[in-house]
Amino acid sequence: MLMCTTTLKNQLFYCVLLVFSILKLPAQQYRDVDFTRAEAQLSIDPYKREVSGTVSYDFQLRKQVDTVYLDARNMKFDKVVLNGSPAQYTYNGRYLVLNDSFENLSKNKLELTYRVNPEKAMYFIGWNDSSGIGKKQLWTQGQGRYASHWIPTIDDRNEKVEYDLCICFLKGYNVLVNGELKDVNDNDTLTKWCYDMKRPMSSYLLAIAIGNYHKTTAVSRGGVPLECYFYPDDEELAKYTYKHSTTIFNHLEEEIGVKYPWQNYKQVPVRDFLHAGMENTTLTLFSDNFMVDSIGLKDRDYSNVCAHEMAHQWFGNLVTARSDTHHWLQEGFATYYALLAERKLLGDDYYYWKLYRSAEMLAEQSAEGMGEAVMDPKANSLTFYEKGALALHRLRAITGDAAFRKGVKDYLQKHAYSSVETSDFLDEIAASSGKDLTGFYQVWLQDSIFPTEEIMSDLRKNKFVDTYMRLVAGEFSEKEENALLEADVYYPVKQYIIAKRNADTVDVAWNRKLFASGDFHLRQVLAMSLERIPPDLKSEYESLLQDHSYITAEQSLFRLWRNFNADAPRYLDQTKQLSGFRDKSLRILWLALAILTPTYPDVAENREEAKARWRNELLGYTSENYAFEVRRNAFAIASQIGLFKDNAALKNLVNACVHHVWSFASTSRNTLVKLLKEQEYKDRLEELLPQLEAKERKYLESVLK
Numbered sequence: 001m002l003m004c005t006t007t008l009k010n011q012l013f014y015c016v017l018l019v020f021s022i023l024k025l026p027a028q029q030y031r032d033v034d035f036t037r038a039e040a041q042l043s044i045d046p047y048k049r050e051v052s053g054t055v056s057y058d059f060q061l062r063k064q065v066d067t068v069y070l071d072a073r074n075m076k077f078d079k080v081v082l083n084g085s086p087a088q089y090t091y092n093g094r095y096l097v098l099n100d101s102f103e104n105l106s107k108n109k110l111e112l113t114y115r116v117n118p119e120k121a122m123y124f125i126g127w128n129d130s131s132g133i134g135k136k137q138l139w140t141q142g143q144g145r146y147a148s149h150w151i152p153t154i155d156d157r158n159e160k161v162e163y164d165l166c167i168c169f170l171k172g173y174n175v176l177v178n179g180e181l182k183d184v185n186d187n188d189t190l191t192k193w194c195y196d197m198k199r200p201m202s203s204y205l206l207a208i209a210i211g212n213y214h215k216t217t218a219v220s221r222g223g224v225p226l227e228c229y230f231y232p233d234d235e236e237l238a239k240y241t242y243k244h245s246t247t248i249f250n251h252l253e254e255e256i257g258v259k260y261p262w263q264n265y266k267q268v269p270v271r272d273f274l275h276a277g278m279e280n281t282t283l284t285l286f287s288d289n290f291m292v293d294s295i296g297l298k299d300r301d302y303s304n305v306c307a308h309e310m311a312h313q314w315f316g317n318l319v320t321a322r323s324d325t326h327h328w329l330q331e332g333f334a335t336y337y338a339l340l341a342e343r344k345l346l347g348d349d350y351y352y353w354k355l356y357r358s359a360e361m362l363a364e365q366s367a368e369g370m371g372e373a374v375m376d377p378k379a380n381s382l383t384f385y386e387k388g389a390l391a392l393h394r395l396r397a398i399t400g401d402a403a404f405r406k407g408v409k410d411y412l413q414k415h416a417y418s419s420v421e422t423s424d425f426l427d428e429i430a431a432s433s434g435k436d437l438t439g440f441y442q443v444w445l446q447d448s449i450f451p452t453e454e455i456m457s458d459l460r461k462n463k464f465v466d467t468y469m470r471l472v473a474g475e476f477s478e479k480e481e482n483a484l485l486e487a488d489v490y491y492p493v494k495q496y497i498i499a500k501r502n503a504d505t506v507d508v509a510w511n512r513k514l515f516a517s518g519d520f521h522l523r524q525v526l527a528m529s530l531e532r533i534p535p536d537l538k539s540e541y542e543s544l545l546q547d548h549s550y551i552t553a554e555q556s557l558f559r560l561w562r563n564f565n566a567d568a569p570r571y572l573d574q575t576k577q578l579s580g581f582r583d584k585s586l587r588i589l590w591l592a593l594a595i596l597t598p599t600y601p602d603v604a605e606n607r608e609e610a611k612a613r614w615r616n617e618l619l620g621y622t623s624e625n626y627a628f629e630v631r632r633n634a635f636a637i638a639s640q641i642g643l644f645k646d647n648a649a650l651k652n653l654v655n656a657c658v659h660h661v662w663s664f665a666s667t668s669r670n671t672l673v674k675l676l677k678e679q680e681y682k683d684r685l686e687e688l689l690p691q692l693e694a695k696e697r698k699y700l701e702s703v704l705k
C-alpha cells in the first residue's frame with residue numbers, strides 16, 4: 001500500500017508520484033485487456049461488517065502491455081498471485097497495479113486474497129438491533145457506488161466479466177447473488193452458497209442480497225424461472241405486489257423480440273434501499289416500501305418499477321451505454337418499455353396520460369430556459385428517463401411499428417453482451433426503416449429545447465389527451481364539463497374538473513352527486529379538494545373513511561379531525577385498526593391525532609395510560625429498528641407532539657443525520673438544525689455526546705460548533 005508519510009518534502013514528492021501513477025493508468029484499459037471470468041470465494045461477517053476471501057480472474061491481452069490494474073478500495077491484500085507465482089504489484093488503497101511482462105497474451109490468471117470493511121456499496125441493515133423488530137439484511141448497490149468497495153474488480157462498465165460467486169454466510173439466511181444457484185453447503189454455523197453466471201456483465205450490476213426470505217417461483221412463457229422473494233410474514237402482500245410480474249415479463253419478451261438473455265430472474269425487496277429499484281443482472285432489488293396489501297395496491301403499484309427493472313435486463317445489462325452521453329440508451333429505454341408493458345395491462349389512455357404528464361414537465365423545464373439535451377452526459381433524470389422515452393415514442397411514430405421493432409431487435413442481437421453508443425442504435429433503425437434520421441437526432445437527442453408542439457400534437461391524437469388539453473385550456477362550458485363527469489372518459493379529466501370547481505366554491509348538491517358515484521378516483525379527489533367541509537356534506541365526507549384506499553382514508557381523517565373536532569373520538573375509533581402502507585404514514589397520523597385529542601379515548605381514567613402508550617409507539621418509530629420511511633414520517637410530526645422532550649428521540653434524530661439514504665439524512669439534518677436554535681436542545685444534545693457512536697458524535701460536534 002502506498003502511503004503519504006515522512007517529511008513534508010518527501011510527502012509532496014510521494015503524493016506527486018502517486019497522482020502520476022494514477023494518471024498513467026490507461027483510461028480505457030478494456031480496449032487492451034479483456035477480463036473474461038471471475039471466480040470468488042467470499043465470507044461475509046455482518047457483525048464485523050467485513051468481507052474476506054479470494055477472487056481469481058482470467059484475462060487476456062489484446063496487445064502487449066506492462067501494467068494491468070484493478071479497482072479495489074481500502075482493501076488489505078494477503079496474497080496477489082499471477083499465473084501461479086507471487087505477483088509484482090503496487091497498491092495505493094484505490095488501484096491494484098500489476099507490473100509484469102505478461103508473456104502469454106491469451107491466458108493469464110490472477111488470484112487475490114483480501115479483506116475489506118466496505119464503506120459504501122454494501123449495506124448492513126439491522127445487525128445492531130437486539131429488539132427483534134427490524135429485519136437483519138445485507139444488500140449491495142453497484143450503480144453510482146462501485147462494487148470495488150467490496151470486491152477487487154474493474155469499475156469500467158465497458159469491461160464485461162462472467163462472475164461466479166460463492167458466499168459463506170451465517171446459517172439461517174438466504175443468500176442471493178446474480179445467476180443460478182448451483183450448490184448450497186452447510187457446516188455447523190455457516191452456509192456456503194455458490195452461484196453461476198453463463199454470460200458476462202459490467203461490474204456495477206454485480207449484487208448480493210441476504211436476509212430472511214420466502215419465495216414463489218413462476219415460469220415465463222419462454223421457460224425462464226421467475227422468483228419473487230418476500231419476508232416470511234408478507235405472504236399475503238406478495239400476492240398483490242407481484243400480481244402482474246409474470247405477465248409483464250412475457251409482454252416485454254414479446255415486445256422486444258429478443259429472448260431474455262440470462263438464466264433466471266429474481267426480485268427481492270430490501271429495507272432502507274437507496275432507490276425505488278435496481279436492475280442487477282438476474283437480481284433486481286427494490287424498496288420493500290412497495291410491498292402492499294389489497295388496499296395499498298390501488299394507490300401504490302409496484303408494476304412500473306417491476307417493468308422498468310425487467311426492461312433493463314436487455315437495455316443496460318445486455319447492451320450497456322459506453323458512457324454517460326449515451327445513458328438514455330438505458331434509462332430512456334427502460335422507461336419506454338415499462339410503459340409499453342403497462343399499456344398492455346392498463347390500456348392506451350394510461351400510456352398516453354403518462355407520456356403527456358412527462359411532456360408537460362419537460363415543456364415547463366424548457367420554457368424556463370432549463371431544457372436539456374438527451375445526450376448531455378450531465379442531464380437530470382427527467383431528461384434521461386422521460387425525454388428519452390418520449391424520443392422513442394416519436395421515433396416509432398416516424399418509422400412505423402414494424403421497422404422500429406426490427407431495428408431494436410437487430411441492435412440488441414448485434415451488440416449483445418457488449419457496450420453501445422447512440423449511433424449503434426440509430427444505424428439499425430435507419431437500416432430497418434430506410435429513413436433519414438438526421439432531423440430526429442438533432443431535435444430529440446441533441447437540442448436542449450423541448451419540441452413541445454411536435455409531441456403535443458402527437459399525443460393529442462389520443463382522444464382522452466385531446467379532451468384533457470382542451471379542458472385545461474378552458475375550452476369547455478360548465479354544461480360540457482358536467483357531461484364529461486357523466487361520460488366514460490379516463491379519470492384525470494374528471495379529477496381536474498372536480499379539483500378546479502371545489503377550489504372556487506363548493507356546490508353541495510353537485511358534490512353530493514359525485515360522492516354517490518362510488519368511483520374510487522372521484523372520491524379520492526373529493527377527499528383532497530374539500531379543505532373546508534360544508535356541514536351539509538359531513539355525512540358524505542365521513543363515508544370516505546370506509547373507502548378502500550389508504551390515501552383517501554389518511555386525507556379524510558385529517559380533514560375531518562380539523563373540520564369537526566368535536567367528533568374526533570368517533571373518527572379515531574373508526575380508523576384505529578387501519579394498517580396503511582409499510583411506511584406507517586396512516587398509523588403515525590392516527591397516533592398524532594389521538595395524542596392531540598383531549599377527549600380521546602372516551603373514558604377519562606384510561607386517557608393518561610393510553611396517551612403514554614401511543615407516545616411510546618411513536619417514539620419507537622423514530623428508532624433505527626424501523627425503515628427510514630417510517631422514521632421520516634415519525635420525525636415529521638415529532639415536534640408537534642413534543643416527542644423531542646425525550647432524549648431517545650433526540651438520539652434517534654442524530655443517528656438519522658448520518659443515515660446512508662441521503663434524502664432522509666438531509667431532512668433529519670434540517671430538523672436538527674432547527675432544534676439547535678433553542679438553547680435547551682443545544683445543552684441536551686451536548687450532554688448526549690458521550691453516548692453517541694463515533695460517526696454520530698463527529699456529525700453532532702460539527703453542527704454544535
Ligand SMILES: [Zn+2]
Nearest residue numbers: 308312331334
Ligand atoms: Zn432505470
